[in-house]
Amino acid sequence: MRPFLAILSLCLFSQICAAQITMETERGEEGNMEIYATNSTFIPYTILLDYSELTNLTSTGSSAMVVARSGRSKVATLKRTVENQATNMSYTYSFIKGDYSRKSRGETVYLIPLPEGTIATGIRMTHIENRLQPKEENMDYVGVSFRFGLPTEVVAPRKGVVSEISMNKYSDKNNLDFDRGENFIELFHEDGSLTKIMVLSPGSEKVELGQVVFPGDVIAESSGEDYNSGFHVRLANMKPVKDGSTKLKYEMTPMKFFSKEGVSDVAEMQEIVVVHPEEVVTAEMNKKEKKAYEADN
CATH class of the missing domain: 2.70.70.10 (Glucose Permease (Domain IIA))
Known part of the structure; x- marks a missing residue:
């Protein structure tokens, strides 16, 4: 089984990527893949994960938007599709400041x-x-x-x-x-x-x-x-x-x-x-x- 790979893509607006958001992938229980983000700032960042390979893993699409809060947090879990079969994953990611998922409580x-x-x-x-x-x-x-x-x-x-x-x-x-x-x-x-x-x-x-x-x-x-x-x-x-x-x-x-x-x-x-x-x-x-x-x- 080949090792999974996470490749850093260029961050938008020429910000210092490595100092702000870093990504790690771990194998979870039952063969699932878990993606963690470490955000070194005090505000959330929106991350776009672009999957180039998903072997025996379930995803809603070829890309996903997630949010990295301050510190280290799990941002995605991809479940193994078929038990007792190998899984593999490759992805790139980009990110910008802000949280796409939050909603306003009313007219601002x-x-x-x-x-x-x-x-x-x-x-x-x-x-x-x-x-x-x-x-x-x-x-x-x-x-x-x-x-x-x-x-x-x-x-x-x-x-x-x-x-x-x-x-x-x-x-x-x-x-x-x-x-x-x-x-x-x-x-x-x-x-x-x-x-x-x-x-x-x-x-x-x-x-x-x-x-x-x-x-x-x-x-x-x-x-x-x-x-x-x-x-x-x-x-x-x-x-x-x-x-x-x-x-x-x-x-x-x-x-x-x-x-x-x-x-x-x-x-x-x-x-x-x-x-x-x-x-x-x-x-x-x-x-x-x-x-x-x-x-x-």
């Missing part, structure tokens, strides 16, 4: 990530492909931008765990429309999605990796003075989904924001006055967190 409304009273202009962002003069316009949703007149603090738009911080990029360019080197802070949410808050002043972060933040908490200082559009902050919410049979990708989810003018998904450019209503701030808090918030306010 975001704070505009600026201090209360700020007057901002909200505008839906356009896909980068549209700046390259394509034959057809790419209408895929890629997030929202809020423009404002003066430098200010940037706050968390909803409850989340700080899952990534990239705040060391300094630009020497002017009149920018887009910059791949934008500073950002990323939050992981209980519904399995991630929100990226971009165009932040380098080195201005007020939070740490793994910290839980609540709507209205200051996370950084604003930037954008080197852009044609001036000071602004960009947001994009994303969640892992399967892209074909052997790939994972992030699907961008339209966000709804609360302002003095009401709730809007910012489908059209509009001027907005920022407010932080208690019902939005506390919407995703648990009982203990709400009690602490009420005591402080």
Whole structure:
């Protein structure tokens, strides 16, 4: 009987794969195969297993999406089909941050990530492909931008765990429309999605990796003075989904924001006055967190 084999495939978005997710396969009871994932981070990752060989093992298909929690956990069990016959398995895997399997408990409304009273202009962002003069316009949703007149603090738009911080990029360019080197802070949410808050002043972060933040908490200082559009902050919410049979990708989810003018998904450019209503701030808090918030306010 040949040994089973697990082959590491390229991780998406050029992340340091080996340091985040590692996989092991063990033979379980009754000849079953058990796949374990070790996640060295504090947030879950979605993994796509792509089976290249399954001998005498039962699977629902040639690939499977699973979730690796923090630490070591069993992510899949493949049962032996026929007793007293050899089993064998080969697979590759890829992974990205986030949990595809979690569901939202209801409609999520975001704070505009600026201090209360700020007057901002909200505008839906356009896909980068549209700046390259394509034959057809790419209408895929890629997030929202809020423009404002003066430098200010940037706050968390909803409850989340700080899952990534990239705040060391300094630009020497002017009149920018887009910059791949934008500073950002990323939050992981209980519904399995991630929100990226971009165009932040380098080195201005007020939070740490793994910290839980609540709507209205200051996370950084604003930037954008080197852009044609001036000071602004960009947001994009994303969640892992399967892209074909052997790939994972992030699907961008339209966000709804609360302002003095009401709730809007910012489908059209509009001027907005920022407010932080208690019902939005506390919407995703648990009982203990709400009690602490009420005591402080």
